[in-house]
Structures are given as structure tokens and as C-alpha cells.
Amino acid sequence: MNLSFWAATPQVQEQLKQLQRYLLKTIDLPDQPIHSKILKLLQSGGKFLRPGIFYLFAELGPNHDPDQLLAGASAQELLHLALKFHDQISDDKLKIPNPGHNQQRNAIYAGDYLFTRYFEEILKTAPSSSEFSDHLKAMQRILTGHLDQLQHRFDFTETVADYFAEINQRTGEAFQFSAEQGARIAGATPELVTLSAELGTTIGNAYQVSQDIQLAFNDQQNLLGSLQNGQYPLPLILSMNQPEIRQLLEKRQTLTLEDVQLIQNQLDQPTVEAQYKQLTDHIDDLLNQLPTGKAQTDLRQFVGRLL
Template sequence: MNLSAKDLPELQSELSEQLGQVEELLLESVQGSGDLVDPLTSHLAKAGGKRMRPLLVALCGTLGPNPEPEKLVQAATAVELTHLATLYHDDVMDDAPSRRGVNSAHIEWDNNRAILAGDVLFARASRLVAALGAEAVDFHAKTFERLCLGQLNETFGPQGGEDRVEFYLQVLADKTGSLVAAAASFGALYSGASDEVREAVALYGDRVGVAFQIADDILDLVSSAEVSGKTPGTDLREGVDTLPVLLLRRQAAEGKGDAEVARILDALAGDLSADEDLAQVVSAITNHPVMAQTRQLARDWVDKAIDALAPVPDGEAKDALVLFANSMIDRVA
């Protein structure tokens, strides 16, 4: 997740230095357990990633009058370690073959080791948070609880007459928005910002997280394998209903779907193991108006995130947060 020096002329050097320190502490934190364990626990960290959450900690760390650089680095690293831990677990639950252009940990080492590696990373995140004090420990625990409940609720699915699209958006908020909100909140806390500003950026982060995941749903369909590291439509093949599909199902349930919607849903119910069959369904969805509707929903969530920044004083830091939010959907424009 890059914001250029042109976008942030005064913040860029400060952010670069802090993010470099986060990267050093992150790579140190995913190692240190010996030759058998280190390759596993460092697998995804070394594979890359956007480092969106550490960047948000750094940005919000400029909002207050008394930034604490060491605590900002520790908090940013802890949030990223927590995120990494969830990726190990998610890939096991989803039986995902790859992540960040490399084989998933459970493919390389098996399910048990991948799960335990995620546990180790969460333990190391917890140790970093413990050094920040009781308030940070409580906040981090509540964030992780919400994240896990979001994942758990997803396994149960919507109940009774619950709207599937609204349920899905709430799952995105709980699974992704919660940790993005934590990143923003930690940054504001260790900048000395007011409680009002901290609450504002937490709400902002929650909404940015939803927009980010909606954009990911779009990218699953439109990104090439070279860019995303996975075959377009991988979620469809795995039977995962992402937002475009849920919107199509809603149209059909409300009697608003046309023949093309029916054809797409029929295809999704079939066997998509062949690349040609998958490519046909992906093409049908990407050429359907539902993609414009999905992009608009991502835009709406970004706009709501920016609206949440109203209590934040005007300045370069706030401008940077607006740019950060817009970057969530610039990649699918």
C-alpha cells in the first residue's frame, strides 16, 4: 500500500523510517525458534504483503501532539503479526492453495503445523502488546475476539430471513474492519490524540476494512494470475459467495434477475474444476452490471469512512487518511 512522496511531502520521510523499523521488528518476531520452525513462521511475512495496517498506525500516529515512536512501532508490528496469524488459520479453513504468490503454509507443512504457526505468531503479537500496558492488552484482546467471532459467524452463515448481503458485510467488518480499526486506534492512542479523534479513526478504519474486502472480491474476478498470485475466480471455484455473487442471488430471490443471472447461478452450481468452465463464469460476471453495483458499494464504504474523519483536525495527516481510503478502490477503478 503505497502513498507517494508527492502525496505526502512532509510525512513521507517520517513514515518511511518508522515503517522500516516495523519491518525489522516484524522479521525478527517471525523468527527465533530454530531451523525447523522459523521457515514456517516467517513464510508469509517474507512473501511480502501490502503492510496496510502498519501504514495506518504510522499515519494515525501523526494526529496527536505527543507521538511515541517506539510504541507506534511495537503496536504496528503487533497488528501485522495478528493479521499474519489469521492468514495461516484462514488458509487452513478455506483449504487455499496459495497466498501472496507462494504455496500456503498448510500446503508446504500440513494443517497442524500451519495452525500452530498461526498460534505462535499470535502469541508473539500478544507479547508485544503486553509491553504496551494493560489498556493495549484489553483492546487487542477485544479486537481479536471480534475478529474470531466474525470468522465463526461466517461458518454458521445467515440465519432465518437474515439478508445475506447485510450479513456478509457485517462479517467483513468483523473479520477485516476490526483489525484495520485497531491499527488506526493504536496510532491515534500513541500520538496523544484526543479520545474523540481516536474513536473517529477507529470507525474510519472499520469502514475502510469493508471497502478493502469488497475491492478484493472484485480483484478475485478481474486480476490476472500474474498480479494476484491466483487464478481469477478462485473463490467461485471454492464455492465462496463473494459480494458480486450475493448481489446476483439477491436479484434472483427478489424476482429481478434476468436470464443471464439465472444462467450464471446455474453455472455456479455446477462443476468449475476445469479452467475453461471457470473462465466462462468469470467472464459472464465481470461483464454483468453487478460489477458496477459492487464497485459502487466499495465507493460508498470509502465515502462513509471519509465522513467518519469529521472530528479529525484538517491538515496533511487527515489528507493522507483520505488518500489512504481512496486507495482501497483505486486498484479496482
């Protein structure tokens, strides 16, 4: 876990340290390759964004039962890890025509095991039947977003609306779920839970767009890999009507870094930055609707660091 990212919010930082210790202790599988894969991912230096968001929004409620909050935060990270393992299978198929059977099998089992752990932690938060149904629906929407991403590989007809529909289900839904559940489990008012959900979605979408901007304009090597796999960030989608860009993208796996430079030179940076500003302005408006206090301040600081 990247502890330095959370230094400005020491309470959340300490909660995430406890979360990591808990997950490392409770994940205990007899199958050593799968067990090692999960532990390696937990110790890989990620930011623990989703459980961190959960804890930040939990500050909006009066109920701070440590066991329920730990279970709720654990569920957020376990769902994220499960999806990462299943994404690994998809990525391997994109890069390697016939990925190793054992490697693929281990990733499937690891992801499936983490899904079962996700539901185990959810049950510890004592959800009502309607809340448990919400968990299922959110998980389905997140999975649909990941599937939609695969469907748009090498899709020159993907529109900006298609892109935002996809990331809204994938990243936006994941952040929304963490924010909403943090507020709900902490006993926030229904109005604050609804506001938290909208804020989480918008932060998630803005985060994805910011990642796409960074990839498209500042990371040639990873942009090359993305384009060779047919995964187009927002700046590419906005410029897809340019014949020169489409002609280069037709090269698929034979694209070179020189081709990427030519593509970058033709991207419409002002337009994508305007899309990004709309999202960040909306985040500011939503933050202003939160009650004045520590929770609002901490969330402002978090958004500033993230975006």
C-alpha cells in the same frame, strides 16, 4: 514489504522499514520449518497495511514514544500474520481433501506462536486493564469474522447484509483496531480515538469491496478459484437471484473459465459500484472531521492510493 506503496509518506515508510527489521530480528524459533515459514511471509512483499494504518493514525496524538509505537505496530502485523497462517489451513482444506499433516501442523503452530508474540507486544504498550480487555474483544471479533466466512461457503442464501456483517468483523474490525490503537497509544483525545475507529472500519470495508470488484470483473483466474471454493464476492451475492448464475455455481469444482465469463457477463456492476461509492463518500465525510494538518493530509493520500 512493498516500500513503493508508502513512498508518499516517507515517515511511515521509514517506520515500517524499522518494523520489518525488528520483526525479522525478534522472531527466533528453534523449529526450522516454522521459522522459515514466518520469515518468508514477512519478506513476501506485502504492504504492511495494518501497521501502516496504525502509524498514520498515531499522527493524531502528541505522544510519540518510539518504543511504544513500535510495539503497537508490531502487534498489528503479528495478529495479521497469525490469521494468515490459520487461513492457510482453511484454504488447504478447501483445495486438498487431505492436506499434508506436517504442513497443516506447522501452519497451526506458526499461527499460535504469532498470537503469543502479539500479546507480548501489546503488553509493551502498557495498556490498562480495560484497554487490554478491548484487545481481547477485538481479536475475538476478527476471528469470528473469519469463521463466518467459512460458514458461508457455497451459501446461495447469503444476503448483502450477511456479507457486510462478515467483512465488518473481518476486514473492518482489523482496520478499525489498527486505527484506534494508533490514535490511543499516541495520546489522541477520546473524540479523535472514536473518530479514528469509525474511519478505520469504513476504510476496511471499502477496501474489501474494492478487492471484490477487482476480483469479480478483472481477474478471471482467481475468480474461478474463489467460486470453486464456494467463496462469493459482493458482485456475485448481488446477482445471486439470477437462475443462470446459480445454475452455473452449482457446478462447484467443475466450473470452468468459460463458465466464469458467462457469470461475469450477467453481473450487476452499477449496483456494486453504488455500494462502493456510499463507503467512499462516508470516508470523505469522516476525513473532513479530522483536524486540518499533516495527519489529515497523509490519511487522504493513503486512502487515495489504497482505494
